[in-house]
Amino acid sequence: MKKTSFSNDMAEKRKSLDGQKKILMVGLACLDLVNVVDSYPIEDQDMRVESQRWCRGGNASNSSVVLSQLADSVVECLVTLSDKATSQIILQDLEKYGTSHENCVVHPDTETPTSVVIVNKVTGTRTILHGNRSLPELRFEDFDKLSLSKYKWIHFEGRNVTEVLKMIDKINLHNENVSEDDRITVSVEIEKPRIECQHLFPKGDVVFVSKDYARHQGYETAGECLEGNSVHTKDQCRLICAWGEDGAWGRDKDGTLHHSPGFPPERIVETLAAGDTFNAGIVFSLVNGNSLQSSLLYACRLAGFKCGIQGLDVRKFVHS
Ligand code: ADP
Numbered sequence: 363m364k365k366t367s368f369s370n371d372m373a374e375k376r377k378s379l380d381g382q383k384k385i386l387m388v389g390l391a392c393l394d395l396v397n398v399v400d401s402y403p404i405e406d407q408d409m410r411v412e413s414q415r416w417c418r419g420g421n422a423s424n425s426s427v428v429l430s431q432l433a434d435s436v437v438e439c440l441v442t443l444s445d446k447a448t449s450q451i452i453l454q455d456l457e458k459y460g461t462s463h464e465n466c467v468v469h470p471d472t473e474t475p476t477s478v479v480i481v482n483k484v485t486g487t488r489t490i491l492h493g494n495r496s497l498p499e500l501r502f503e504d505f506d507k508l509s510l511s512k513y514k515w516i517h518f519e520g521r522n523v524t525e526v527l528k529m530i531d532k533i534n535l536h537n538e539n540v541s542e543d544d545r546i547t548v549s550v551e552i553e554k555p556r557i558e559c560q561h562l563f564p565k566g567d568v569v570f571v572s573k574d575y576a577r578h579q580g581y582e583t584a585g586e587c588l589e590g591n592s593v594h595t596k597d598q599c600r601l602i603c604a605w606g607e608d609g610a611w612g613r614d615k616d617g618t619l620h621h622s623p624g625f626p627p628e629r630i631v632e633t634l635a636a637g638d639t640f641n642a643g644i645v646f647s648l649v650n651g652n653s654l655q656s657s658l659l660y661a662c663r664l665a666g667f668k669c670g671i672q673g674l675d676v677r678k679f680v681h682s
């Protein structure tokens with residue numbers, strides 16, 4: 363692929379940051395077939411879409427490319443990949459944004475997981491039909507090969523929980539044996555309403571709970587969700603819950619509740635990956651030592667900006 367000046371700039375930026383501690387995002391990379399429509403299809407309809415594109419998707423990889431544009435740190439994405447040509451779409455996009463991927467695990471004879479996405483321009487919804495035919499999830503033995511001293515922050519998308527718990531145990535062991543400055547901060551995302559995700563609550567220094575998960579637990583507001591789940595988190599945890607256009611709430615280490623409103627763009631273009639963008643904004647802001655309140659404001663502004671554009675090129679926000 364021909365390198366654009368943007369991808370050259372991002373590669374230069376990555377090179378200049380070599381040797382510094384990195385941020386690692388662990389989870390899924392998949393392909394998204396995004397269909398933009400101006401009315402939602404009805405069953406059995408034969409409908410033309412307004413636009414259609416193939417692109418890289420998956421929570422961890424989406425957050426990685428956003429974070430790469432924000433952070434003065436190398437951002438690495440750790441996912442499994444198929445050996446098929448479809449992985450090139452994923453790798454080329456990571457490259458474009460200067461996101462490292464050198465520890466990704468390639469599985470022969472597998473297919474790239476794929477989502478068909480319907481973005482309704484009028485209502486702002488994004489309906490996702492996701493399938494994984496054969497690609498295995500990342501295992502502890504893959505993670506175990508990393509040299510943890512290279513990282514300052516590791517974020518886990520809440521999937522394949524049994525393996526992720528082992529990965530976090532390894533980080534905790536590492537943290538017990540290094541100075542405070544060299545400790546790795548762990549963040550986890552609890553998004554899919556799956557029962558095993560509850561085991562992640564006590565594992566993060568920062569825990570993201572989604573609106574879907576909160577509702578699945580029976581909570582009607584983010585505030586109730588944060589108070590209710592705070593009994594399951596570890597001491598000094600920051601617990602965060604984004605709530606679509608209403609913005610996001612966060613419960614601080616000392617139990618104080620913070621809120622940021624949503625910042626809707628003039629026109630909603632695409633809410634796909636708004637949550638992944640929000641998470642990237644929080645990690646970026648907290649890693650730089652900002653308060654939870656200002657991090658919520660920053661992440662909601664960033665995610666609001668994303669809702670006004672197609673895709674995840676947030677450079678205009680970064681430079682605004
Ligand atoms: P997702 O469903 O993608 O996981 P959410 O819907 O919880 O994510 O949204 C994450 C963040 O994105 C919100 O906290 C908010 O800041 C922003 N956001 C999402 N939808 C809108 C919207 N319609 N208008 C403004 N901001 C939005």
Ligand code: FRU
Pocket residue numbers: 392393394418419420421422424476477490492634635636637638
């Ligand atoms: C958006 C997203 C898409 C992907 C889907 C997987 O948050 O990561 O890119 O298709 O969710 O659940």
